[in-house]
Amino acid sequence: MSKRQERLPIQVDPFRLAEAGRLMDGDILLSQFKRLQPLLVSDQGRVQVELAFGVDPMGVPNLTGRIRVDLQLICQRCLQPMNWKIDNEVALAFVRHEAEEAAVPGPYEPYLVESVPVYLTDIIEDEVLLALPQIPRHPLAECPARNMIQEERPDKVESTAVAEHQAKNPFDVLVKLKTPNKVK
Numbered sequence: 707m708s709k710r711q712e713r714l715p716i717q718v719d720p721f722r723l724a725e726a727g728r729l730m731d732g733d734i735l736l737s738q739f740k741r742l743q744p745l746l747v748s749d750q751g752r753v754q755v756e757l758a759f760g761v762d763p764m765g766v767p768n769l770t771g772r773i774r775v776d777l778q779l780i781c782q783r784c785l786q787p788m789n790w791k792i793d794n795e796v797a798l799a800f801v802r803h804e805a806e807e808a809a810v811p812g813p814y815e816p817y818l819v820e821s822v823p824v825y826l827t828d829i830i831e832d833e834v835l836l837a838l839p840q841i842p843r844h845p846l847a848e849c850p851a852r853n854m855i856q857e858e859r860p861d862k863v864e865s866t867a868v869a870e871h872q873a874k875n876p877f878d879v880l881v882k883l884k885t886p887n888k889v890k
């Protein structure tokens with residue numbers, strides 16, 4: 707029914723798109739995600755996105771939709787490729803100031819727009835980074851390094867897991883390193 711845009715725009719004003727109720731579907735090449743790239747075995751492939759910008763009845767400018775991608779990360783136990791599938795719902799509320807973030811109602815996650823326009827790829831890349839495991843590792847039973855670990859220090863595995871659980875997500879840092887906004 708609604709008009710869907712075929713080609714994804716590069717730079718967007720999220721607030722205007724929300725007011726216009728714009729819908730867009732498309733693909734973004736993984737090679738465009740500069741922060742994500744170092745974590746990947748290969749940057750071949752693309753992220754499929756279905757995006758719906760809108761303003762909800764509470765007046766919250768938002769972006770909902772879905773992102774899908776199959777990634778190959780590097781297992782931090784055996785350093786071999788590891789498949790990681792992302793198929794996630796997106797629900798972001800756009801805010802202009804950090805102070806507004808706390809007021810964002812569920813189910814939205816706040817998305818701070820410090821200046822307009824923003825790169826659409828930045829918004830999507832943030833979502834992908836947040837959907838990565840804290841530390842990429844094969845399930846132990848499938849990891850080529852499992853025998854080595856079990857023979858070496860059977861008690862080591864558990865304590866490492868606890869430490870990792872407490873560690874902050876290292877990709878949080880990457881989420882903050884956005885491409886600087888450029889005026890065309």
Ligand SMILES: [Zn+2]
Pocket residue numbers: 781782783784785786843844848849850851
């Ligand atoms: Zn592994």
